[in-house]
Amino acid sequence: MALGRGGVSLVITLAVMASSCQTEDKRPLPHYTSNGRGVAPTNAAENKSNRYFIEFRSRYALTYGHTYVVFGRADKNGKMINPEVAGLAPASDNAAPYVLGHFIPVPASTGATDGDLEEQYRSASWRVMLTDDEYSDTVAYIRKLQATTHLWEATVYNCNAFVADIARHMGYKAPGIWLRPQQFIATLREMNTG
Numbered sequence: 094m095a096l097g098r099g100g101v102s103l104v105i106t107l108a109v110m111a112s113s114c115q116t117e118d119k120r121p122l123p124h125y126t127s128n129g130r131g132v133a134p135t136n137a138a139e140n141k142s143n144r145y146f147i148e149f150r151s152r153y154a155l156t157y158g159h160t161y162v163v164f165g166r167a168d169k170n171g172k173m174i175n176p177e178v179a180g181l182a183p184a185s186d187n188a189a190p191y192v193l194g195h196f197i198p199v200p201a202s203t204g205a206t207d208g209d210l211e212e213q214y215r216s217a218s219w220r221v222m223l224t225d226d227e228y229s230d231t232v233a234y235i236r237k238l239q240a241t242t243h244l245w246e247a248t249v250y251n252c253n254a255f256v257a258d259i260a261r262h263m264g265y266k267a268p269g270i271w272l273r274p275q276q277f278i279a280t281l282r283e284m285n286t287g
Contacts, residue, residue, distance in 0.1 A: 145228035151274035158274035181255035
């Protein structure tokens with residue numbers, strides 16, 4: 094029995110999805126912090142001047158997880174002050190759009206989702222301390238991306254792709270979008286701080 098073009102596409106899509114779910118998430122990875130050049134802040138003056146941050150994050154979920162960014166100001170101890178969240182996910186609490194989004198684009202939301210700021214769900218993170226100008230530029234780009242991104246599709250434009258666009262805008266290299274979120278964040282950090 095021969096498969097038509099649609100059948101072959103379906104088989105390829107299912108194979109990609111299955112392979113992306115083969116690895117298991119590890120226990121939470123340590124927190125990492127660097128400056129905009131990808132280096133750990135070295136002195137107190139730099140720590141005081143860079144009070145703004147963006148944190149590339151992943152968290153555990155019932156499926157393979159979620160990738161997103163948290164951004165805002167930090168106090169002198171590094172604690173977040175009124176953080177904001179941006180990420181890409183299906184715009185529904187119902188599981189049906191999520192499942193459909195593995196085959197066709199579905200409406201998306203670009204803000205916080207349940208569990209994003211809860212530490213027990215964080216699986217990996219890389220915080221980058223930013224100057225005022227770097228922060229303003231990054232937030233302007235995030236707002237533009239949020240205003241123009243309306244669809245989520247797991248194999249074409251997913252949460253990793255959304256975060257990769259932010260990272261590339263900041264001048265960083267980004268890994269492929271088909272990694273599990275924890276692997277995506279760990280690889281993003283390694284590619285840019287090595």
